[in-house]
Amino acid sequence: MKFVAFLTYNSIGLAGNVKSGVHHHGAPRSKDARKALVLQNTQGKTWATAGRKGHSGPASDHGAAEVRAEIEKLWTKLEKHASKVDHIVFYLGREGAELALEKVAAKFPANKVTIVSCSCGAGLKDMAIKAVGLKAAQRIQCRKCGGQLAMHELLIRFLEDGELRVEFS
Numbered sequence: 001m002k003f004v005a006f007l008t009y010n011s012i013g014l015a016g017n018v019k020s021g022v023h024h025h026g027a028p029r030s031k032d033a034r035k036a037l038v039l040q041n042t043q044g045k046t047w048a049t050a051g052r053k054g055h056s057g058p059a060s061d062h063g064a065a066e067v068r069a070e071i072e073k074l075w076t077k078l079e080k081h082a083s084k085v086d087h088i089v090f091y092l093g094r095e096g097a098e099l100a101l102e103k104v105a106a107k108f109p110a111n112k113v114t115i116v117s118c119s120c121g122a123g124l125k126d127m128a129i130k131a132v133g134l135k136a137a138q139r140i141q142c143r144k145c146g147g148q149l150a151m152h153e154l155l156i157r158f159l160e161d162g163e164l165r166v167e168f169s
């Protein structure tokens, strides 16, 4: 696994922590060369849905539309690299879940997918994941809604040691 895409409609870490685009580790062509493609909120927001912190309220139609538009923008950026990407790590929230899953499943087999999600609506997320054939994908449960910290930890760990796992987030 040399080239991993990290995709979330929220920010990776807090807004401004991580630059969007390609990050390199090691000299190109060296044994430990790794690349990460960071695809995060295109407007620099920590949360894609304005004014919402966490998932305590019901998902609104407005929020879902915003998230879907954001997912579309991020996928347009990913398309340019998709054929070279070995693995995708993406945040699965409640809003836009079906769209995100359909897009991932259309491009990547389950063994090239890591799904980051919190426990909100876990039953529905599980069903949606199965429905698109990604049941065998690696799953990472983040402790906090939004996945900002877990995505950040995954990105840093991948660049440093090539592994996709979290200990703290």
Ligand SMILES: [Zn+2]
Binding pocket: 054, 055, 118, 119, 120, 144, 145, 146
């Ligand atoms: Zn949540």
